[in-house]
Amino acid sequence: MSSHIIIKNKIRSFNKRITVSGDKSISIRCVLLASQAIGTSKIFNLLESEDVTNALKSIRKLGVSYRKFKKFYKINGYGLNSFSRKKKIIIDAGNSGTFARLVLGTLVNTKNIVKVIGDRSLSKRDFSRITNPLKKFGVNISSTNNCLPVEIEGSEYLRPINYYEKIGSAQCKSAVMLAAIKTPGTTKIKAKKSRDHTEILLKNLKIPIKISKKKKFDYFEIKGPSNYSGFNYNVPGDISSAAFFLVMTLLCKRSKLTISNVNINKTRTGIIEILNKMNAKLKLKNKRIYKGELTADIVAESKSNLQSIDCPKNINSSAIDEFLIIFLVAAKAKGVSKFYDLGEMNKKESRRLDIAINFLKMIGVKVSRNNNSIKIYGNPSLNLNGKYEMRDFQKDHRVFMMSCIAALTFGGNWKIHNKESTNTSFPNFFKIMGKLGVRLNWN
Ligand code: S3P
Numbered sequence: 179m180s181s182h183i184i185i186k187n188k189i190r191s192f193n194k195r196i197t198v199s200g201d202k203s204i205s206i207r208c209v210l211l212a213s214q215a216i217g218t219s220k221i222f223n224l225l226e227s228e229d230v231t232n233a234l235k236s237i238r239k240l241g242v243s244y245r246k247f248k249k250f251y252k253i254n255g256y257g258l259n260s261f262s263r264k265k266k267i268i269i270d271a272g273n274s275g276t277f278a279r280l281v282l283g284t285l286v287n288t289k290n291i292v293k294v295i296g297d298r299s300l301s302k303r304d305f306s307r308i309t310n311p312l313k314k315f316g317v318n319i320s321s322t323n324n325c326l327p328v329e330i331e332g333s334e335y336l337r338p339i340n341y342y343e344k345i346g347s348a349q350c351k352s353a354v355m356l357a358a359i360k361t362p363g364t365t366k367i368k369a370k371k372s373r374d375h376t377e378i379l380l381k382n383l384k385i386p387i388k389i390s391k392k393k394k395f396d397y398f399e400i401k402g403p404s405n406y407s408g409f410n411y412n413v414p415g416d417i418s419s420a421a422f423f424l425v426m427t428l429l430c431k432r433s434k435l436t437i438s439n440v441n442i443n444k445t446r447t448g449i450i451e452i453l454n455k456m457n458a459k460l461k462l463k464n465k466r467i468y469k470g471e472l473t474a475d476i477v478a479e480s481k482s483n484l485q486s487i488d489c490p491k492n493i494n495s496s497a498i499d500e501f502l503i504i505f506l507v508a509a510k511a512k513g514v515s516k517f518y519d520l521g522e523m524n525k526k527e528s529r530r531l532d533i534a535i536n537f538l539k540m541i542g543v544k545v546s547r548n549n550n551s552i553k554i555y556g557n558p559s560l561n562l563n564g565k566y567e568m569r570d571f572q573k574d575h576r577v578f579m580m581s582c583i584a585a586l587t588f589g590g591n592w593k594i595h596n597k598e599s600t601n602t603s604f605p606n607f608f609k610i611m612g613k614l615g616v617r618l619n620w621n
Pocket of ligand 1: 202203204276346347348349350352372373498499522526
């Protein structure tokens with residue numbers, strides 16, 4: 179049963195240091211890579227959210243054992259050819275587009291048909307972007323109107339492919355990379371810029387991958403098959419979760435927040451670039467590199483003179499999951515903010531661009547739209563005192579959390595449905611809220 183929360187008061191000033199849970203993208207990649215390593219892997223600070231739990235349950239169905247210890251998960255892999263040969267395996271990816279798409283890349287050499295299913299939201303999302311390139315490896319793969327359920331029957335005779343990834347989707351690029359490490363020969367990929375955690379991990383695992391980065395595209399050559407050994411990994415904090423609290427700090431009065439040990443890989447820091455262009459003055463302290471991933475402590479302070487932005491579209495892919503929350507800053511900034519070409523937002527857990535526009539209109543912010551580009555007419559004195567209700571957003575975790583931040587910083591009397599959606603990516607969301615002094619009513 180769905181539950182809601184009521185928010186009637188703005189958040190009071192705070193000055194705190196917090197940590198956010200482990201990065202979702204890196205957690206899912208670690209689970210999948212560890213499940214096919216030779217030997218035991220130990221993953222510390224693994225995100226314990228539904229998306230990652232579904233990944234863990236799925237590798238168990240594929241015959242991989244794992245155990246949770248106090249500080250880490252131990253995953254026992256037996257190599258690239260070791261997934262279960264049982265018939266009629268069904269993998270339930272739940273809400274996770276990343277897991278569903280990446281796991282398909284690892285299933286190109288399974289013996290029997292494996293069926294991948296998902297929840298209502300995931301079952302509406304396009305899978306042709308994955309099934310088309312995977313077919314070229316020589317596997318049988320079928321879907322229902324390009325959506326889940328997808329059935330995949332692996333092949334013993336995989337062929338390497340040349341793949342041109344045009345969308346800027348890390349999920350597509352990564353699925354092909356995971357298939358490539360199982361495929362004899364050299365798979366070549368030309369990909370529009372997107373998050374690069376998979377290639378960083380492959381390099382760390384000493385899998386033969388050549389990477390050449392050009393201005394617009396990245397080029398890869400992966401030689402397979404290439405087994406690798408079990409590994410240890412300490413997952414850094416998720417900038418996509420940190421984003422909600424960074425924006426909350428900017429938008430409320432006399433507050434300061436430090437978020438320790440956040441991944442600031444530059445393919446993920448579009449939000450920092452955008453907010454700083456809007457005069458947020460976020461600071462990065464204690465920068466360090468861990469296994470090729472840059473991490474830092476991020477410091478945010480309240481800001482009353484936020485400026486609008488004309489957001490260059492080459493930042494889009496590095497902020498794609500954060501635009502919902504960035505739009506709240508634009509609503510409070512001085513001037514008209516412009517964002518371009520955000521069609522991909524409508525292909526996420528919900529139609530996020532449409533929902534964001536309706537949300538902003540509901541709270542009295544003027545928005546104009548031209549296809550997938552929008553203008554937000556900011557109002558620095560935005561202050562709400564009406565009654566608002568948020569429902570029917572496909573239980574999208576990020577829409578839920580964005581709505582909470584709006585309620586806590588803009589004011590008003592709010593009823594926000596689907597509180598349980600935070601479990602998808604950020605189960606500690608309410609605990610951190612509590613630490614920052616928020617007392618929520620819910621049922
Ligand atoms: C992700 C890639 C992005 C992002 C998603 C996580 C990943 O999706 O929106 O939340 O971990 O690879 P696309 O690759 O479809 O852009």
